[in-house]
Amino acid sequence: xxxxxxxxxxxxxxxxxxxxxxxxxxxxxxxxxxxxxxxxxxxxxxxxxxxxxxxxxxxxxxxxxxxxxxxxxxxxxxxxxxxxxxxxxxxxxxxxxxxxxxxxxxxxxxxxxxxxxxxxxxxxxxxxxxxxxxxxxxxxxxxxxxxxxxxxxxxxxxxxxxxxxxxxxxxxxxxxxxxxxxxxxxxxxxxxxxxxxxxxxxxxxxxxxxxxxxxxxxxxxxxxxxxxxxxxxx
Numbered sequence: 001x002x003x004x005x006x007x008x009x010x011x012x013x014x015x016x017x018x019x020x021x022x023x024x025x026x027x028x029x030x031x032x033x034x035x036x037x038x039x040x041x042x043x044x045x046x047x048x049x050x051x052x053x054x055x056x057x058x059x060x061x062x063x064x065x066x067x068x069x070x071x072x073x074x075x076x077x078x079x080x081x082x083x084x085x086x087x088x089x090x091x092x093x094x095x096x097x098x099x100x101x102x103x104x105x106x107x108x109x110x111x112x113x114x115x116x117x118x119x120x121x122x123x124x125x126x127x128x129x130x131x132x133x134x135x136x137x138x139x140x141x142x143x144x145x146x147x148x149x150x151x152x153x154x155x156x157x158x159x160x161x162x163x164x165x166x167x168x169x170x171x172x173x174x175x176x177x178x179x180x181x182x183x184x185x186x187x188x189x190x191x192x193x194x195x196x197x198x199x200x201x202x203x204x205x206x207x208x209x210x211x212x213x214x215x216x217x218x219x220x221x222x223x224x225x226x227x228x229x230x231x232x233x234x
Contacts, residue, residue: 001038002055008032032067033059035086039072044221046072048233049086056234060087070232082230088118089187089209089234095120096189097211103127104134105161106144107153112164112188114172114205121175121184124167128160135161154216164188165196169203185209191233192224193217201227209234 007030035056037047047070049056059068072082092115100111103125114122128134135156143149162170165188172181185207186192186200191214200208201224208224209232221231 003036003038005055005059006034006036008034030063030066033063033069035059035068035070037070037072044225045231045233046082049089050233056086057090060090084207084232086234088115089232092120092185092187093189093209093211093234096187099123100125100164100189103164104136105157106135106139107150107157108190110164110188110190112168112186112192114168115185115187116183122168122172124164124169124171126161126164126167129162132160163193163196164190165192166199169199172203190214191218192220194220194223196220197223197227197229200224201229206230208232 009029010031039046049070056068056070059066068086070082070084070086072084092113096111096113098111099113100109103109103111104127108126110126112124113120135153138156139149139153143152165186168186172184181204184203184205186205186209188208188210190212191210192200192208193214194217197220206228207230210221211234214220224231
C-alpha cells in the first residue's frame with residue numbers, strides 16, 4: 001500500500017500528506033514527488049499502481065513538470081531501497097499499448113519494449129517468424145467465431161508463434177550499440193508467461209512493468225519474482 005506522498009520544491013520537502021490529499025494542482029511549482037510504498041513480500045508483484053484510486057495517474061496528470069518517483073521499502077537481497085520512475089513507466093507502457101495494434105495475432109495482441117537509461121533499445125510483437133504465415137491468414141473471421149477456435153489457435157500459437165518478450169530479447173542481442181546489459185527494464189502490455197520469465201531472467205533484466213494480466217498462463221509474475229526480478233503492474 002501507499003504509506004505517504006512527499007512533495008519537494010528544488011530538493012526541499014514542502015508537503016508530507018496522506019494518500020487522501022487530492023488538490024495537487026495547487027502545487028504547480030513542485031519539482032519532485034516521492035510516493036512511499038510498503039512492499040508485501042508475500043505477493044508476486046511489488047506494487048500494483050492501478051489501484052489506490054489511480055493516485056499515480058492523478059499525480060502525473062496534475063503535475064506534468066514534476067518527477068514522480070516510487071520509493072519502495074524492501075528486505076529482499078537485491079537492494080534495500082528501490083526507486084522507480086513512475087512517469088517514465090506510464091509513458092513506456094503507453095508505447096506498448098499503442099504498438100501492440102501492429103501485432104498480427106488474432107487472439108491477443110502484445111507488445112514489449114526494453115529500455116536502458118530512458119531510451120528504448122529493443123521492441124517486440126507477438127507473432128510468427130518473419131516470412132511465415134500469421135494466424136490472421138490461417139483463421140478467417142468466420143472461423144474465429146467457432147467454438148473450437150480458441151483450442152485451434154492455442155495449438156497454432158504453441159507450434160508457430162513467438163511471444164513479444166522473446167522477440168524483444170532476441171532483438172536486443174542484435175543491437176550492437178549497447179555497451180552494457182546492466183540496468184535494463186522491460187515493459188510489456190501483458191504480463192510475461194513463465195516461459196518468457198526464464199528468458200527475461202537470462203537476459204539480465206531486473207525490472208518488469210506490465211499493464212494487463214495474461215489469462216492463459218497467470219503465474220508469470222511469480223516466476224519473475226523467483227528469479228529475483230522486481231515486477232510492477234501499472
